[in-house]
Amino acid sequence: MESKLNEKLKDFIIESGKFKGGSEFFKVDRGKLRDVFNALLREFKGEVHVTTITAIDRLDEKKIELDYEIWIYPIKKAITIKVDTPRDDPKVDSIIDLVPGALLYELEVHDLFGVKFIGNSYLVKPFIISEDLGSATPLRKDWRGPSRQ
Amino acid sequence: MEGSLTSIINLIFGPQHPALHEPELFRFKVEGEIVVKAEPRIGYVHRGIEKLFEKNAYIKGIYLSERICGICNVAHTVCYCQAVENVMNIEPPPRAKYLRAVVHELNRIHSHLLLLGVAAEELGFDTLFMLIWRDRELVMDLIELITGNRVMSAFNTIGGVRRDVNAETIEKVLKVLPKLEERVKYYRKVFEEDPTIRKRTVDVGILPRRDAIRYCVVGPMARGSAVDVDIRRDIPYAAYDEIPFNVIVRDECDVWARLMVRVDEVLESINIVRYALEHLPSGQIRLPLKRSAPPGEAISRVEAPRGELLYHLVSKGGITPYRLKVRTPTLANLLAASKLFEGHTIADIPAILVSIDPCFACTDRVTLVDVKSGKSTKVSLRELARRGRE
Numbered sequence: 007m008e009s010k011l012n013e014k015l016k017d018f019i020i021e022s023g024k025f026k027g028g029s030e031f032f033k034v035d036r037g038k039l040r041d042v043f044n045a046l047l048r049e050f051k052g053e054v055h056v057t058t059i060t061a062i063d064r065l066d067e068k069k070i071e072l073d074y075e076i077w078i079y080p081i082k083k084a085i086t087i088k089v090d091t092p093r094d095d096p097k098v099d100s101i102i103d104l105v106p107g108a109l110l111y112e113l114e115v116h117d118l119f120g121v122k123f124i125g126n127s128y129l130v131k132p133f134i135i136s137e138d139l140g141s142a143t144p145l146r147k148d149w150r151g152p153s154r155q
Numbered sequence: 156m157e158g159s160l161t162s163i164i165n166l167i168f169g170p171q172h173p174a175l176h177e178p179e180l181f182r183f184k185v186e187g188e189i190v191v192k193a194e195p196r197i198g199y200v201h202r203g204i205e206k207l208f209e210k211n212a213y214i215k216g217i218y219l220s221e222r223i224c225g226i227c228n229v230a231h232t233v234c235y236c237q238a239v240e241n242v243m244n245i246e247p248p249p250r251a252k253y254l255r256a257v258v259h260e261l262n263r264i265h266s267h268l269l270l271l272g273v274a275a276e277e278l279g280f281d282t283l284f285m286l287i288w289r290d291r292e293l294v295m296d297l298i299e300l301i302t303g304n305r306v307m308s309a310f311n312t313i314g315g316v317r318r319d320v321n322a323e324t325i326e327k328v329l330k331v332l333p334k335l336e337e338r339v340k341y342y343r344k345v346f347e348e349d350p351t352i353r354k355r356t357v358d359v360g361i362l363p364r365r366d367a368i369r370y371c372v373v374g375p376m377a378r379g380s381a382v383d384v385d386i387r388r389d390i391p392y393a394a395y396d397e398i399p400f401n402v403i404v405r406d407e408c409d410v411w412a413r414l415m416v417r418v419d420e421v422l423e424s425i426n427i428v429r430y431a432l433e434h435l436p437s438g439q440i441r442l443p444l445k446r447s448a449p450p451g452e453a454i455s456r457v458e459a460p461r462g463e464l465l466y467h468l469v470s471k472g473g474i475t476p477y478r479l480k481v482r483t484p485t486l487a488n489l490l491a492a493s494k495l496f497e498g499h500t501i502a503d504i505p506a507i508l509v510s511i512d513p514c515f516a517c518t519d520r521v522t523l524v525d526v527k528s529g530k531s532t533k534v535s536l537r538e539l540a541r542r543g544r545e
Contacts, residue, residue, distance in 0.1 A: 025241070026241045026242050026451045026452065026453040029390075052365075052369070053368055055368065056371050057456075057463060057465050058467075058480065060467040060478075061480075062469055075454065075467065077384070079368065079382070079384065105369070106369050107369060107370040107487070107490060108371070110197075110486060110489060114486075135198065135201055136201070145206060
């Protein structure tokens with residue numbers, strides 16, 4: 007089953023590796039994100055769990071990295087799918103129609119990093135942060151609190 | 156009463172209460188007594204802890220992570236320390252791994268007993284609530300005995316644990332466990348057989364397996380819906396690869412199944428604590444502390460009492476993390492939880508809510524808003540629970 011995973015992902019992978027501690031990650035083009043999820047869902051009969059979406063502001067590289075932490079039930083394996091999006095216009099396709107459980111994570115990343123998820127009509131701001139912060143994206147590296155702006 | 160049958164009422168549940176550490180708001184659309192739709196609203200105590208991690212040294216992060224959730228504080232420190240240890244290329248000594256498992260399981264027992272007590276209270280069984288909470292004190296005493304603290308254990312540290320146990324402590328713990336086990340077996344019988352509990356929980360708040368997977372639920376909520384997942388077994392950490400235990404999975408998919416999963420997990424946790432203490436390796440309990448980490452990334456997962464807890468740590472070198480993402484289990488369960496209320500009565504709301512074991516369970520204020528007249532009425536959760544019993 008695990009070899010099927012590598013087989014299914016091989017056409018999409020730009021880069022792959024292992025985190026310290028062992029779990030694997032696969033970097034894919036952001037335009038192929040939905041194709042990756044479609045392939046995984048098809049292969050594993052829909053039993054794919056999105057644990058969270060981790061956004062990382064790579065300020066030096068002028069990009070925001072989105073890490074989709076995934077658990078695949080049939081093979082009991084955790085993997086991470088990484089996609090990059092530019093900091094100045096961060097956009098990526100939504101996957102909530104494929105995995106509805108990803109909704110809150112897309113809302114969270116949108117709220118804290120300002121990443122737009124194309125196709126997600128539930129995006130609201132503020133979602134988690136205080137209303138008086140307005141359109142702030144507080145987890146970006148160049149954000150300074152209201153008192154320092 | 157006639158009017159309420161023909162109009163949709165917004166029933167606002169939450170969000171604030173001084174006793175809460177994770178307030179939450181649910182807006183229920185209600186037709187008569189039936190919930191048509193439930194919408195959660197979160198973020199009332201967003202403290203920016205992920206940002207705070209970036210400003211504090213790794214060692215301070217232990218205490219910060221512990222304060223994300225008071226009830227499952229051990230799960231947070233285990234998860235945080237593992238992430239940092241992975242980035243720092245540190246392997247804690249075997250004795251520390253066993254001790255982490257012991258305190259982690261005691262923490263799970265106290266969290267589950269807390270929830271089972273609250274569930275009993277919400278179901279109208281106050282005596283059971285008091286009995287369970289009385290026996291929960293046995294566990295709290297054991298946690299204090301081992302860690303020196305009753306709630307915030309401050310037990311885990313980067314590279315191991317902060318306190319060792321001696322033969323006398325082990326003997327005391329092993330002496331208490333049979334008493335606790337006997338009481339939990341009795342509570343299991345009550346939850347399994349009591350007609351009132353069964354009437355309030357069986358076939359209520361059904362989450363089919365397919366939906367549990369689609370909505371990405373975790374922990375006892377997933378296992379109560381026939382999803383066979385437990386991080387302790389699937390991605391073993393601490394000493395779980397050496398400790399035998401069963402993963403409790405039920406296929407009834409209702410409130411009762413979710414409560415029974417927790418009752419049985421308490422019994423499993425008691426066995427884990429017993430095994431770990433009887434097979435405790437000798438040796439040191441921690442390695443010398445490193446203050447800085449090399450560049451790298453690590454993901455740490457643990458099975459917290461409410462389900463999978465994840466920390467994703469990014470280091471660019473130095474004494475502070477570049478980024479630390481925390482995904483707590485209540486957030487994962489929130490979306491599916493809001494679906495569970497649909498089609499059930501207002502009286503079922505407390506029962507369904509406690510079956511999720513949310514940190515915000517003690518939200519005790521409900522506002523009824525009649526959208527036609529604009530009038531609002533405040534009702535306590537206790538009153539809501541009382542209506543359910545009648």
